[in-house]
Amino acid sequence: MNVESYEINKDTCAILNLGGEASKVVEKKNEYFVQESTYKVMEDSCSYYGSTLDGRLKGTKMILGSRYKLPIIVEDNNMIFFPTSGRENENCSWISLEHIEKYEPYNGYTKVKFKEGRTIIVRMSFSTFESQFLRAMRFQNLLKERSEKKSLPKRVVRKPE
Secondary structure (H helix, E strand, O other), X not given: OEEOOOOXXXXXXXXXXXXOXXXXXXXXXXXXXXXXXXXXXXXXXXXXXXXXXXXXXXXXXXXHOOOOOOOEEOOOOOOEEEEOOOOOOOOOOEEEOOOEEEEEEEOOEEEEEEOOOOEEEEOOOHHHHHHHHHHHHHHXXXXXXXXXXXXXXXXXXXXXX
16 A cells, blocks of 8 residues: 555554565555655654654663664654664664564565564675674663662652761
8 A cells, every 4th residue: 555654553563664665664554655754754753753763762872871773762652663774874674672573584684573473684794684683682771670670669868867
């Protein structure tokens, strides 16, 4: 199905670059062809949820301490996406961490199977994909730790009088 624009949601598994201003969105049960670059889909989706792509990336940099090919949260901790290349690279695709069941090498690229049964071929080496996947997992774990710390009761320390 062709659509003019697309906002990422909980069913979004991947946003694949088709070249230039065209993307393919893979959802749990649907696929869409969008007349926008993956960068534009990500930027518009971040804006839709109240931020900017640059703002999300800045937050990730502060948490991870990394600078390149950073994963981002689109809306909440269950919507973490990681890029297949630098975000402004015209070949950049974005993969949802939440939906990945497994991945494996495939003819110099990476085959990704999603929990819902769909399979895609990502045009990046297995080792690079694994590095990106692990970075996104680390990001998710750090966010979870921060969230758990926030919910713990604070200790009040009084100064001796």
